Amino acid sequence: MIILSIDTSQAASVALVDTDSGTVLAAEQADDQRRHVEFIGPALASVLAHPAQPELVVTGIGPGPFTGLRVGIAAGIAVGQARGIPVKGLLSQAALAEELRRSDARGTGPVLIAADARRKEVYFSVYDSSEASLQAGPFVAKPAEVDDVLSVAGQTTISARLGRGFLLYPEVLGQSSVPTIVDPRAEYLAFAAAREIAAGRELVEPVPEYLREPDAKSTPVRESTLK
Numbered sequence: 001m002i003i004l005s006i007d008t009s010q011a012a013s014v015a016l017v018d019t020d021s022g023t024v025l026a027a028e029q030a031d032d033q034r035r036h037v038e039f040i041g042p043a044l045a046s047v048l049a050h051p052a053q054p055e056l057v058v059t060g061i062g063p064g065p066f067t068g069l070r071v072g073i074a075a076g077i078a079v080g081q082a083r084g085i086p087v088k089g090l091l092s093q094a095a096l097a098e099e100l101r102r103s104d105a106r107g108t109g110p111v112l113i114a115a116d117a118r119r120k121e122v123y124f125s126v127y128d129s130s131e132a133s134l135q136a137g138p139f140v141a142k143p144a145e146v147d148d149v150l151s152v153a154g155q156t157t158i159s160a161r162l163g164r165g166f167l168l169y170p171e172v173l174g175q176s177s178v179p180t181i182v183d184p185r186a187e188y189l190a191f192a193a194a195r196e197i198a199a200g201r202e203l204v205e206p207v208p209e210y211l212r213e214p215d216a217k218s219t220p221v222r223e224s225t226l227k
Contacts, residue, residue, distance in 0.1 A: 001197075004047070004054035004079060005190035008036045008072030009064030009092035010115055010164060014043040015186035016050050019194035024187045026050045036071040044075060055085055058193040060092035060184055062209040063123040063138050064115070069208045076206060088203035090193050091138060095184035096162050097127035098192040105160070105178045110135055112158045114146070114165025114173060115183075122146065122165035122173070123211065126155045132192060140211040143172040 001020060007013045012035075015027040028043035030036075048054075059076035062069045073089070080087035093113045100111060107129040114124040117140050124146055125137025136153040139146075143165070150156065164183055166176035193203055 001056060001194065002052050002054050003056050003058055003190040003193060004076075005058045005060075005186040005193070006040070006044075006072045006076045007060030007092050007095060007184045007186050007189050008040065008068045009060050009062045010183035012036045012039045012043070012068070012072065013184065013186035013189075014040070014047050015190060016047045016052060016054060017187050017190035018052065019190060022191070025052050027185075027187050029185060034068070036068045040071055040075050044079065048079075054079075054083070056193075057085060057087040058190055058203065059087065059089050059206045060095065060186075060189055061089035061204065061206060062092055063117070063140065063211045064092060064208075065118060066208075066210055069210070073206050073208055087206050088193070089206040090189060090196065090203055091125070091134065091209065092184045092189070093123075093125050093127070093138065093163070094132065094134070094192040095186070095189040096181055097129070097132040098195070099181050099185060099188040100129055100160065100162060100178065101132040102188070102191070103178065103181070106130065107159050109159030110155060110157060111160040111162055111177075112146075112150070112155075114161070114163045116164045116168055117211075122169065124149075124165065126150065126153075126158070129160055132195065138209065138211065143169040146173060
C-alpha cells in the first residue's frame with residue numbers, strides 16, 4: 001500500500017511510503033515547531049510530485065498544540081478529498097514507538113514517550129517497545145507529575161525514554177534513551193499505520209486529540225440589549 005502520511009503534532013513532517021516494500025519514496029521534515037502553515041504546502045507539493053499515487057492518507061492526530069495539529073489534519077483531509085482516497089488518523093507518538101522498534105536500540109519493555117505540550121507541560125504515553133503498541137495514555141501533565149500519573153495507570157516499570165520532553169526536562173524526567181529520536185516522523189507514522197491495518201485493527205477518524213482546551217479563547221456572546 002502507498003500511504004501519504006502527515007504529522008504536525010511537534011515539528012511538521014510529510015512522507016510518501018510504500019509499506020509493502022518498506023520503502024520511503026519521498027519525505028520532508030521541518031525543524032521549526034511553529035511554522036507548520038508555511039511548511040505544509042511546499043512539503044506536500046514536493047512529496048506528491050513522486051509518480052507513485054497514494055492509496056490512503058494517514059494523519060497524526062496528536063496529542064499536540066491546537067493550531068499546529070489542525071494544520072496537518074486539515075491538509076490530509078484536503079488531499080484525500082481531492083484524490084478520492086480515504087483519510088485516517090493515528091496517535092502521533094506511535095511514530096516514535098515505531099522508529100524505536102526499527103532502530104538498533106529496540107528494547108523489550110515499556111517505553112515512555114514525552115512530547116512538548118508547552119505551558120511547561122508534556123504530552124506522554126507508554127508503548128511496548130517490541131511491538132510498538134499503546135499501553136497507557138496519552139496524558140498531559142507537568143513533568144514532576146508524570147510518575148504519579150503513570151503509577152495510577154499501573155505503569156511503574158519503564159525500560160526506555162523517548163521524545164522532545166526528555167530534552168526539555170532532563171532534570172525531572174531523566175535522559176532520553178535515544179536522543180536522536182525527538183519528534184514524530186511521518187514515514188514511521190505510515191509504517192505504524194500499516195502495522196495496525198495488518199493486525200486487523202482499524203485506524204481512527206482524523207479527529208485531533210488535544211487533551212486540553214486551546215490557548216486562544218473565543219469571545220463570550222453577549223445578549224443584545226436591543227429589543
